Amino acid sequence: MGREAEGHAVWRGETGAVKALLESDCVILRGEIRARLRRGDLMDWRAEGDNLCLRVGAEPLVLTLGAKEAAAWVRALDKPLPALASRFGVSPEARAWVIGGPPPEEIALALAGAQARGPEDAALIVAILTGPGDLQAALEAGSLGGLRVWCVHGKGKGAAVGDAAVRAAFRGAGWMDIMTSAVSEAFTATLYRPPKT
Secondary structure, eight states: OOEEEEEEEEEETEEEEEEEEESSSSSEEEEEEOOEEEEEEEEEEEEETTEEEEEETTTEEEEOOOOHHHHHHHHHHHSSOOOOHHHHTOSSOOOEEEEEOOOHHHHHHHHOBBBBBGGOOOOOOEESSSSSHHHHHHHHHHHTOOOOEEEEESSSTTTTSEEEEEEEHHHHHTOOOEEEEOSSSSSEEEEEEOOOO
């Protein structure tokens, strides 16, 4: 996914200039019309000239992005979403060691049948960050095992451990963030690679 375009939107009787972002789980509109539209609610997308036309539930949405960009969005929307386990690189052959707090339902389902008992049989770590202690434990576990760490944490200002705190801790220890993935409307995840030795 990961497309971004500036254009014009017509939605719910309003019209205005927007920046549209296509994420794996939603379309975000910023600007004169603001909305977060769940990917599962989008349907009937098509390019008509300069317009990307689609429905959000029963409501029509028209984004004027230019013919080339509208066609690119249609191609991106046509691609099936990879399953969360696939995005995380987890399978029965490449197991995840889950540490930290209780996993969100989406993580528990994605990792069913692909969890390691410990670092010795894990391909990577999935750290559920519910507080500062979980963040420190994730850094320590990753450092001891030399494993990549997916940090799963809440979104927004109310998150117990936010993106800025995670980034500061891992980058401060020499780790590199190499990928992000939406988990749900409430959770996001970032993959960190250990420092090269």
